[in-house]
Amino acid sequence: MPSRQIDRAAACGRLLLVDDDPDLLRLLSIRLKASGYNVDAVDSAESALAHMAVRTPDLVISDVRLPGRDGLALFDEIRTTHPGLPVILLTAHGSIPDAVDATARGVFDYLTKPFDSRVLLDKVGKALEVSAPVPVRAGGDDAGWRAGIVSRSARMAEVLEEARLVAATDASVLIRGASGVGKELLARAIHRASRRADKPFVAINCGAIPEQLLESELFGHVKGAFTGATSAHDGLFQSAEGGTLFLDEIGDMPLPLQVKLLRVLQERAVRPVGATRARPVDVRIISATHRDLDAALPEGRFREDLYYRLNVVRLSLPALEARREDIPLLARHFIRGLADKYGKTIHGFAPEALELLVTAQWPGNVRQLYNVVEQVCALTTTPLVPATLVQRALRAPSEEILTYAEAKQRFERDYLVHLLKLTGGNVTDASRLADRNRTEFYRLLQRHRLSPALFRHEEEPAVAGAGQA
Incomplete structure (x- = not known):
């Protein structure tokens, strides 16, 4: 890969190549094996599906033009049986529109023939990052004491x-x-x-x-x-x-x-x-x-x-901009949990979308990143989050997304605090302003563990005793 070493986890990835051109298939196999990958090669979509029935690869690289079932049909079948498996399509200039359309449908990326080996390796590495589990640092105990802290920085x-x-x-x-x-x-x-x-x-x-x-x-x-x-x-x-x-x-x-x-x-x-x-x-x-x-x-x-x-x-703790190498890991970690929350099948981010996240400014740090990922997760209709959604989320102010129940509870507590401050802790006046009877108003205060005496302006003996800790 350009400007970086192949990740150990990625180098152990198993790739399935699908192309009816034996020379290209042999050349690709040599290049990828030399970079540390395990490679299986077949010459048709039918052979690819039969191979996958025995052993599922970590990534499929397929030509668009294949005899019989083409690469797009192969992708549709893979998406049905292995929804989390990334696919890279190889395309000649004449079939670029088909490949571009396929990326909108969930194909991870495409390569135009002839292609540079470095570009190929870079796309393979990024695809395997999407499908690989979040790495755990040495020590083996990260799943316990540092659960939730995702980092390779x-x-x-x-x-x-x-x-x-x-x-x-x-x-x-x-x-x-x-x-x-x-x-x-x-x-x-x-x-x-x-x-x-x-x-x-x-x-x-x-x-x-x-x-x-x-x-x-x-x-x-x-x-x-x-x-x-x-x-x-x-x-x-x-x-x-x-x-x-x-x-x-x-x-x-x-x-x-x-x-x-x-x-x-x-x-x-x-x-x-x-x-x-x-x-x-x-x-x-x-x-x-x-x-x-x-x-x-x-x-x-x-x-x-x-x-x-x-x-x-x-x-x-460093700011997120000081540990940009963690942004892809964090984004992928967040999207997995949020996909379950929203009941969606989301495999990750399109390469251009991930690039936008990595290069963006993050004044709100990890919390802002989470909010942006949640926004795009809620809005996406494709298995790979497109760059357009990320652009929109980054342009909009990043706000915390609450459930209706959470928002209602927060508003209710803030509203009660505002009334108590306004009336100096006078429950009769506060309940009248809220258009609620005193009994109901006291129940609301009890639910939110609010004491009217703590909002009174005058010093009372009972409150003066509160000065002791």
Whole structure:
């Protein structure tokens, strides 16, 4: 292949050549065998189907013009019996329109005779990448501790090796990286590789919850701690007992809560809101941020003592643009899962579509790539995603695609929070604005674990007691 070595997995691929020209068949066999492939050669579509009934190849390369059943008819038969098998067509100039039409129907690619050996090898390698399983790095344990992290990047390999080493300890870990690079995915991998793997992994986004509510979520509260606290609530520290607590976007945590979090880390005990006694906790802390905390320290936006508690080991995840070699793997990995979600038969991306993905700008990183792949998966009508769909998805703003139920639940919670902020936690006023009776409105608040007292503007004794962690 031009500018790269043949992948070991690809070099072991088994190819089936179909052509009625014995000289071309012999020449192709020699070229491909010299490049490390296992090659079987037949001279008709009927012979190809008989051969495939005994042993399925990884790739079929067939001439369009064949005696009897032609290459297009052979492709249709292969698509019926082996829908995931890539096919490359060989065509003379006169049959180029047929080959172009075939790519729209799902043929992986076509080659025009005469063709350059390097072009042939490059297309063969790309076709085998589509049909090959996602590679697993050395070590054999990737399916377990680093499940979901798809990469062949050298930079990612270094990060994962450091992550596996630190997982064996109880040291606090700070994961740095831009939004969408997969910080929570890495945190989960560290948890799975640790001695705490059989205990809970609990995650919270510190920048997405109001300060008063975040305090109750982290530390819990006792019954009667404030108006609306009709029962005791275990905080996330207690929910993660024995396991790992992941504090995402720790750089957005309000300063008053930073003080209380520091106290918990120092004393290894948490005092729920309204409680008079602290409870011991055994929790490993992994935090993450896209912010530059080193710059936030002198500006007073982040406590230095908490920073050093959290930043015992720092791991930095590279942006997707710094690991472009992973884009084809990630796109193929995503499309497989999404094809099941949408009930479609999708074998992968057309070569031009994959090239667009590899060369695109990815300010939203892996999350944006996933959203683009989901969009094209939802819209494609062919087994291979065409370049036109990828172009359209890349031009449009990449938005998270939610199910109707997920979108409804998110809107409902945001709507309730907005009403409580607007009315200062006054349920009577909030329910009147929502055109709901108080009983129904309280049920909605309970479903979303929202306490009206946490949104009140005035300081109340019950809320003042919430200052203890």
